[in-house]
Amino acid sequence: MEFDLIDRIRRHTEVHRDDVVTGIGDDAAVVAVPAGRELAIAVDTLVAGVHFPHGTDAADIGWKALAVNLSDLAAMGATPAWALLALSTPDGDEAFFDGLARGFAELATPYRLALIGGDTTRGPLTVTVAVHGFSAPGEALLRSGARVGDVVMVTGTLGDAAAGLRCLAEADTAPYASLIERLNRPTPRVSAGQALRGIATACIDISDGLVADLGHICAASGVGADIDAPMLPRSSGLLTHFADVDALDFALGGGDDYELCFTVPADRAGEVGATLARLGCGATRIGRIVEGAGVRVLDGDGAAFEPTRAGWNHFVA
Amino acid sequence: MEFDLIDRIRRHTEVHRDDVVTGIGDDAAVVAVPAGRELAIAVDTLVAGVHFPHGTDAADIGWKALAVNLSDLAAMGATPAWALLALSTPDGDEAFFDGLARGFAELATPYRLALIGGDTTRGPLTVTVAVHGFSAPGEALLRSGARVGDVVMVTGTLGDAAAGLRCLAEADTAPYASLIERLNRPTPRVSAGQALRGIATACIDISDGLVADLGHICAASGVGADIDAPMLPRSSGLLTHFADVDALDFALGGGDDYELCFTVPADRAGEVGATLARLGCGATRIGRIVEGAGVRVLDGDGAAFEPTRAGWNHFVA
Numbered sequence: 001m002e003f004d005l006i007d008r009i010r011r012h013t014e015v016h017r018d019d020v021v022t023g024i025g026d027d028a029a030v031v032a033v034p035a036g037r038e039l040a041i042a043v044d045t046l047v048a049g050v051h052f053p054h055g056t057d058a059a060d061i062g063w064k065a066l067a068v069n070l071s072d073l074a075a076m077g078a079t080p081a082w083a084l085l086a087l088s089t090p091d092g093d094e095a096f097f098d099g100l101a102r103g104f105a106e107l108a109t110p111y112r113l114a115l116i117g118g119d120t121t122r123g124p125l126t127v128t129v130a131v132h133g134f135s136a137p138g139e140a141l142l143r144s145g146a147r148v149g150d151v152v153m154v155t156g157t158l159g160d161a162a163a164g165l166r167c168l169a170e171a172d173t174a175p176y177a178s179l180i181e182r183l184n185r186p187t188p189r190v191s192a193g194q195a196l197r198g199i200a201t202a203c204i205d206i207s208d209g210l211v212a213d214l215g216h217i218c219a220a221s222g223v224g225a226d227i228d229a230p231m232l233p234r235s236s237g238l239l240t241h242f243a244d245v246d247a248l249d250f251a252l253g254g255g256d257d258y259e260l261c262f263t264v265p266a267d268r269a270g271e272v273g274a275t276l277a278r279l280g281c282g283a284t285r286i287g288r289i290v291e292g293a294g295v296r297v298l299d300g301d302g303a304a305f306e307p308t309r310a311g312w313n314h315f316v317a
Numbered sequence: 318m319e320f321d322l323i324d325r326i327r328r329h330t331e332v333h334r335d336d337v338v339t340g341i342g343d344d345a346a347v348v349a350v351p352a353g354r355e356l357a358i359a360v361d362t363l364v365a366g367v368h369f370p371h372g373t374d375a376a377d378i379g380w381k382a383l384a385v386n387l388s389d390l391a392a393m394g395a396t397p398a399w400a401l402l403a404l405s406t407p408d409g410d411e412a413f414f415d416g417l418a419r420g421f422a423e424l425a426t427p428y429r430l431a432l433i434g435g436d437t438t439r440g441p442l443t444v445t446v447a448v449h450g451f452s453a454p455g456e457a458l459l460r461s462g463a464r465v466g467d468v469v470m471v472t473g474t475l476g477d478a479a480a481g482l483r484c485l486a487e488a489d490t491a492p493y494a495s496l497i498e499r500l501n502r503p504t505p506r507v508s509a510g511q512a513l514r515g516i517a518t519a520c521i522d523i524s525d526g527l528v529a530d531l532g533h534i535c536a537a538s539g540v541g542a543d544i545d546a547p548m549l550p551r552s553s554g555l556l557t558h559f560a561d562v563d564a565l566d567f568a569l570g571g572g573d574d575y576e577l578c579f580t581v582p583a584d585r586a587g588e589v590g591a592t593l594a595r596l597g598c599g600a601t602r603i604g605r606i607v608e609g610a611g612v613r614v615l616d617g618d619g620a621a622f623e624p625t626r627a628g629w630n631h632f633v634a
Binding site: 021022025026027028029030031032033035038039040041042043044045047048049050051072073075076078082084085086087088116117118119121122123124126128130131132133135137140142143144203204205220 | 338339342343344345346347348349350352355356357358359360361362364365366367368389390392393395399401402403404405433434435436438439440441443445447448449450452454457459460461520521522537
């Protein structure tokens with residue numbers, strides 16, 4: 001039974017990689033890391049009722065469990081290679097397994113990511129994925145390299161996923177499909193992360209909210225950051241359905257967008273914007289790195305204000 | 318909060334490894350695999366109420382979550398290097414975190430296993446660990462190499478953990494301490510697995526029960542196996558507290574022992590026994606690989622019989 005779901009995903013993905021020496025079906029997988037490459041490794045767990053509402057479509061769960069992990073590799077600028085999946089579920093329902101496998105495979109296949117192992121057990125619904133990616137020595141994007149004067153940028157748009165979560169409570173969710181799609185099917189910015197290698201001085205993915213995650217860059221780099229709130233990129237879907245003040249709250253504090261927040265030397269911001277526009281996600285200048293500590297949010301007049309949400313923390317919220 | 322438990326474990330272990338380029342605290346860890354080594358990778362989840370009783374000591378949970386994974390590396394003959402830990406827990410209780418970190422570190426430290434990342438989230442109590450170990454190309458012990466005529470051997474003694482689980486229901490558990498210790502603090506046979514490289518033709522760790530797990534070797538190798546029930550190694554603790562028939566059931570079908578079951582060419586069984594005796598766990602000949610499929614259990618007269626338990630499966634049991 002342990003390998004049933006795992007086998008199912010393998011059938012859906014059909015990714016063959018020469019660097020997988022022994023794949024699914026033994027006590028451990030055996031893989032070969034290419035010469036001259038280091039390995040970036042991340043793990044993230046999604047829990048039903050915490051990271052996605054009970055009743056979420058199985059394919060969305062499968063997609064998102066991989067997406068949040070690929071987003072960690074994206075934030076390192078790494079190239080995805082292999083994944084492990086550990087599933088705990090209250091029952092062995094066939095349709096659920098198949099849906100989860102399909103959603104996982106939909107995202108894995110274009111990246112040629114191979115599922116090399118896993119574990120399936122009875123228990124409350126939780127999905128843990130561990131991912132492995134390659135980067136050249138010294139090339140990984142860290143949180144610790146931001147320098148005073150750097151520009152702060154983000155990919156895509158912010159706040160959609162948090163807004164989508166709010167919209168799930170509506171009787172008719174159809175008008176909010178684009179926001180809910182951002183919540184259920186986040187796009188990890190893998191190619192953007194790779195394009196930032198050698199350019200970005202620091203990078204993180206936005207899982208807990210912009211202010212919280214940029215705060216991690218500040219702490220790791222020993223700097224502060226000023227954000228110009230009016231510059232935050234917000235989607236037309238968000239601005240159509242929500243008042244400005246709410247859209248701003250979602251953009252500043254809403255988690256689950258899985259965009260990249262990164263810093264670059266000011267003279268390279270234009271080049272980065274152009275490169276990421278070609279990659280489809282775009283990148284927007286939203287502020288700058290300053291001396292000090294922590295993240296300040298500035299309004300259109302340059303006055304600091306306290307956002308009403310400051311990112312969410314599972315043990316605090 | 319995400320890194321709090323992880324940091325706590327790091328403080329307990331204090332394992333420093335040069336091959337960890339970027340450890341805990343960024344979006345992903347970055348590690349370097351030594352030249353000429355392949356990577357064995359495994360993942361396993363423990364769920365409260367399924368893999369350990371609710372109320373199990375936190376240190377035992379931390380130990381066991383790592384032990385079951387190191388056991389997978391042992392079954393491959395791999396050398397442990399790095400681990401990731403993903404914890405879901407209903408609350409952020411300080412003492413629980415500290416206990417779990419201590420138990421994990423107690424087992425990790427002697428192996429110089431570095432914790433390189435993790436995830437902590439709110440949810441039902443589940444612990445997922447992913448481990449990474451090294452092996453030389455072609456050296457990993459697989460399930461698929463057993464040949465007709467090979468001897469079947471196991472390390473240590475069988476059935477203790479299942480007996481220990483049964484004993485937890487007793488009003489006074491003190492007399493059964495050695496059995497319960499086997500349940501809560503299994504010893505992964507890492508050095509035994511390494512000693513079997515180049516000798517064992519197939520290997521697996523016993524997590525679901527001897528008959529079930531040897532069955533996996535048979536299926537992967539396209540052979541059958543005959544077990545001589547009277548030869549099964551059973552501890553004095555098991556034989557003291559349980560009738561022969563129960564002790565045999567536990568040894569044949571009880572899971573959670575995390576001994577290795579392996580096959581070797583008949584002319585090397587003596588050498589293997591001596592080597593593993595020097596390593597402290599010993600190894601016992603319990604049967605042989607035969608033509609056919611599946612596992613037959615033979616009594617003292619060589620007559621096949623059906624054991625009453627045939628290993629447990631989370632979705633079947």
